[in-house]
Amino acid sequence: MHDHSVHVQCGDCPIRHRAVCARCDTDELQRLEQIKYYRSFQAGQTIIWSGDRMEFVGSVVSGIATLTQTMEDGRRQMVGLLLPSDFVGRPGRSTAAFDVTATTDLVMCCFRKKPFEELMATTPHVAQRLLEMTLDELDAAREWMLLLGRKTAREKIASLISIIARRDAALHLRRASGNLSVDLPLTREEMADYLGLTLETVSRQISALKKDGVISLEGNRHVQIPNLDRLLEEAGDDSDGGMLV
Amino acid sequence: MHDHSVHVQCGDCPIRHRAVCARCDTDELQRLEQIKYYRSFQAGQTIIWSGDRMEFVGSVVSGIATLTQTMEDGRRQMVGLLLPSDFVGRPGRSTAAFDVTATTDLVMCCFRKKPFEELMATTPHVAQRLLEMTLDELDAAREWMLLLGRKTAREKIASLISIIARRDAALHLRRASGNLSVDLPLTREEMADYLGLTLETVSRQISALKKDGVISLEGNRHVQIPNLDRLLEEAGDDSDGGMLV
DNA sequence: GGACCTCCTTGATGCAGATCAACCGATTGG
DNA sequence: CCAATCGGTTGATCTGCATCAAGGAGGTCC
Numbered sequence: 001m002h003d004h005s006v007h008v009q010c011g012d013c014p015i016r017h018r019a020v021c022a023r024c025d026t027d028e029l030q031r032l033e034q035i036k037y038y039r040s041f042q043a044g045q046t047i048i049w050s051g052d053r054m055e056f057v058g059s060v061v062s063g064i065a066t067l068t069q070t071m072e073d074g075r076r077q078m079v080g081l082l083l084p085s086d087f088v089g090r091p092g093r094s095t096a097a098f099d100v101t102a103t104t105d106l107v108m109c110c111f112r113k114k115p116f117e118e119l120m121a122t123t124p125h126v127a128q129r130l131l132e133m134t135l136d137e138l139d140a141a142r143e144w145m146l147l148l149g150r151k152t153a154r155e156k157i158a159s160l161i162s163i164i165a166r167r168d169a170a171l172h173l174r175r176a177s178g179n180l181s182v183d184l185p186l187t188r189e190e191m192a193d194y195l196g197l198t199l200e201t202v203s204r205q206i207s208a209l210k211k212d213g214v215i216s217l218e219g220n221r222h223v224q225i226p227n228l229d230r231l232l233e234e235a236g237d238d239s240d241g242g243m244l245v
Numbered sequence: 246m247h248d249h250s251v252h253v254q255c256g257d258c259p260i261r262h263r264a265v266c267a268r269c270d271t272d273e274l275q276r277l278e279q280i281k282y283y284r285s286f287q288a289g290q291t292i293i294w295s296g297d298r299m300e301f302v303g304s305v306v307s308g309i310a311t312l313t314q315t316m317e318d319g320r321r322q323m324v325g326l327l328l329p330s331d332f333v334g335r336p337g338r339s340t341a342a343f344d345v346t347a348t349t350d351l352v353m354c355c356f357r358k359k360p361f362e363e364l365m366a367t368t369p370h371v372a373q374r375l376l377e378m379t380l381d382e383l384d385a386a387r388e389w390m391l392l393l394g395r396k397t398a399r400e401k402i403a404s405l406i407s408i409i410a411r412r413d414a415a416l417h418l419r420r421a422s423g424n425l426s427v428d429l430p431l432t433r434e435e436m437a438d439y440l441g442l443t444l445e446t447v448s449r450q451i452s453a454l455k456k457d458g459v460i461s462l463e464g465n466r467h468v469q470i471p472n473l474d475r476l477l478e479e480a481g482d483d484s485d486g487g488m489l490v
Numbered sequence: 491g492g493a494c495c496t497c498c499t500t501g502a503t504g505c506a507g508a509t510c511a512a513c514c515g516a517t518t519g520g
Numbered sequence: 521c522c523a524a525t526c527g528g529t530t531g532a533t534c535t536g537c538a539t540c541a542a543g544g545a546g547g548t549c550c
């Protein structure tokens with residue numbers, strides 16, 4: 001059986017899409033090339049409002065986007081974090097269920113939704129690949145639910161840092177020998193929205209982890225991790241969460 | 246294009262599966278019939294432990310099952326609630342990511358995973374239907390994240406009751422005229438695990454909602470809802486959450 | 491240079507929900 | 521029949537995080 005998890009290099013995209021499956025020879029890539037286009041967004045720009053029609057699906061090429069949900073009185077919860085190579089979109093759905101916002105300058109590689117869906121309808125393994133990706137997201141969402149429902153503020157911060165570290169590692173970035181280091185792509189407020197905390201608590205807990213030697217800071221955004229196991233322990237994850245290295 | 250959202254009556258199952266798409270004539274149903282079987286579980290029995298191999302996928306026929314995640318020190322978070330007609334399983338995955346437990350006596354209609362996956366690989370619309378269902382679950386998980394991260398205990402309880410009421414309504418149950426009523430299929434402790442609270446807080450908030458006339462109780466498990474809008478307001482949901490009626 | 495951002499940190503105080511504990515009613519079982 | 525267990529309620533107290541508030545570091549604009 002063909003391995004659907006192989007990423008595909010998409011034309012001149014600087015990243016490998018995870019959306020589609022590389023069959024070594026097919027014309028599917030050609031068909032994808034025909035319906036693809038690029039879009040840029042400025043930092044802070046909302047890409048889609050909850051309830052809007054979604055005209056495209058696609059992958060993040062560079063930059064960061066967030067999925068957020070907001071209550072009437074302004075309470076906000078982040079429900080998705082999109083880093084480069086992440087897929088956005090809901091094939092088969094007409095409207096977005098959440099706000100999608102570019103938190104940095106952002107480039108996306110988009111496919112018009114209709115032809116993408118037609119492609120999907122005729123090529124089973126594309127639908128299967130998307131199913132796998134959606135199941136991955138669901139797993140991540142459920143980990144996130146444990147974090148939101150049961151973890152302490154300190155554990156939440158430690159979890160967030162290790163999640164980002166894991167993502168970075170998966171993309172083969174900054175494999176500095178020994179001393180792992182991570183750029184936090186979020187402001188304190190965005191971290192708070194991610195973790196179900198206030199920005200003050202985020203700041204305090206980061207300071208506390210620093211004081212206790214679990215992490216060290218270089219500027220506000222750059223984190224060094226002298227001992228990953230220690231960080232994972234602080235995160236309260238099961239030991240097998242350390243599939244990072 | 247064929248409507249994939251149509252449920253299918255599956256042989257002698259008392260419910261309609263949402264897992265598979267009814268094409269009016271095909272042999273897919275026959276192929277499903279060939280690989281299907283029933284399994285029963287006792288209340289309290291764990292169906293699958295996190296990390297176990299999963300040999301089947303299937304639908305809940307009767308009873309309630311939960312997906313839960315547990316930390317080393319015993320803190321527990323429910324991450325999924327499976328009511329009759331809900332689908333369980335992760336085609337393409339070999340191991341379960343969470344504990345699956347029958348909280349009541351339970352009957353499931355199962356399909357052996359391998360042949361089910363083969364069926365999926367050759368029939369694009371089955372994969373598409375599964376993708377849609379998984380996207381539904383993902384949406385639900387993200388609503389749940391807002392609940393866990395940002396809602397107060399009172400809002401959480403009100404949300405839970407309205408979610409169950411909505412589910413009941415979707416299955417065309419107990420459409421008592423005017424005065425809506427709901428059976429809570431969970432103990433206070435299970436509700437607490439669902440909502441990221443303690444069982445004491447759950448009990449207190451239910452009492453408070455009762456005292457304030459938002460709900461009334463008949464026994465411990467049976468809830469009457471005199472005014473659904475009021476309940477939805479208490480839940481802090483956007484007004485469009487009331488697609489119930 | 492100074493005014494004004496945005497992002498972040500730290501302190502003081504308050505409160506929602508956790509924790510600890512007692513008790514109730516309904517079952518179950520010897 | 522009484523002991524034991526399970527699910528639930530309610531009270532008293534404690535605490536982790538939110539809230540309110542002040543101020544600092546860096547960047548940009550005039």
